[in-house]
Amino acid sequence: MARETRAGEKRVALVPELVTKLTGLGYQVAVEPGAGLPALISDEEYAAAGAVLDARAFGDADAVVSVQPLAIDRIRGLRPGAATISFLPTAEEREVVAALRYAGVTSFAMELVPRISRAQPMDALTSQALVSGYRGVVVAAEMLPRFFPLTMTAAGTVPPAQVVVLGAGVAGLQAIATARRLGAVVQAYDVRAASAEEIRSLGAEAIDLGLEPLEGASGYARVMTEDRAALQMQRLAPYVAAADALITTAAVPGRPAPLLVSRAMVEQMRPGSVVVDLAAESGGNVAGVVAGEVVRIGSAQVWGGADVPSQMPGPASRLYAQNIVSLVTLMTADGAFAPDFGDEIVAGCCVTHGGAIRAQ
Structure with a gap:
């Protein structure tokens, strides 16, 4: 070695x-x-x-x-x-x-390594995405200046954090599961039709934008047109604006990450909000993200992931x-x-x- x-x-x-x-x-x-x-x-x-x-x-x-x-x-x-x-x-x-x-x-x-059943024990992309998804939520919880879970005390009730996860591959599903374990209310979106059931199975709400699914090869999403991307951003905007923490995970090996969130969308988020972009190294899902850095867009802090599995x-x-x-x-x-x-x-x-x- x-x-x-x-x-x-x-x-x-x-x-x-x-x-x-x-x-x-x-x-x-x-x-x-x-x-x-x-x-x-x-x-x-x-x-x-x-x-x-x-x-x-x-x-x-x-x-x-x-x-x-x-x-x-x-x-x-x-x-x-x-x-x-x-x-x-x-x-x-x-x-x-x-x-x-x-x-x-x-x-x-x-x-x-081909994404076939026989090769699953050798699938390093999947194993490392699992780590990234967990780490992304831990980072968001650390940066967010509020509790993740619903907290009820004699002094009053603290509502749970609202978390939105974009992309429901291995990293996204692990992010959903981890955020739910921490007590957050989670909504998630993926362009693939089969993802909605997986999202709901983890106790999260599957966001339905009323758009045609984009199923691609080897379990990845198909590349979307500019018109489809613009319409998707428009319909995602209110979900992003309402989120305390936004975690984006959409990436395809060998290609730039799809742009899912514009700067204008992030600028609509509340003060203290957090964005964690796990695809920052391949260009990012969020406009303005910088891999390995935390930048401020509007009132939100945007964390760009860099070699995220290596952090654990x-x-x-x-x-x-x-x-x-x-x-x-x-x-x-x-x-x-x-x-x-x-x-x-x-x-x-x-x-x-x-x-x-x-x-x-």
Whole structure:
């Protein structure tokens, strides 16, 4: 397992409790010293689980696992034919992809794992979205200067916070569930028809804008026209204005996030209101959001999410590590790393192999 080198990344690709699953497959597991410290995992825990702590093993590895793509100088230190497994957004990491191809390294991108039933244990986008959805509500609750739950005392009654969630994928549903656990009154909207039932199952109100659903491929929403987007904003505006906290979660890997909320809509929110945009890194669902910063629009504070799962490195790492181990297990034959490119999961998430780029 490689030590993460990108600023702010606190997750790790393997946790001690899963080391034995890899050694049981016949692998020797090497961990770079200090790799687990950002996630509060000590070298001693890895060693006790059976891993070897060796910074020099990196160049001889058959497969290197990480969260973020390896730095180019580290890729050059890999032997030809070695493999890397990590998140690897090809559109933003073209230099890294070129370095992997030139080095003769086989690389696999976790975000390209096909969204099919058999691949669910390897679906890192889903596992990390789960963390983001929870974290988004915790951030909103911390920033909002009022209670989330209904509170009744001898001194009077404090009404519950009104929370609106836009997007009911994995992150959105987790945000809904978490806000409801904290006692808020929750309304949520998603353009997909099937989402309304999922929203209601969590005790929230499904917002009905009277618009045609936009079902897309692989469980994502279909891209909407400008006219549809404008009408959707118009009909969402009163819900946003009435919200104490707005949480937006709509994102599609490899594409800019859809703009769901205009500045004018945010400016109609009450003083002290909070907006949490979990799609800020891919452009944001809210106009004016800045990833990694809190900006003020009107009377509302707008929090732009940046590497949100890394803000909860313990659970995020454990979920991601299970995804990694599941994928490595699929690529193992007779105790050796031997990916079968006839398997649609292996082929679907492969970015480079044999000196060629297989995914753009």
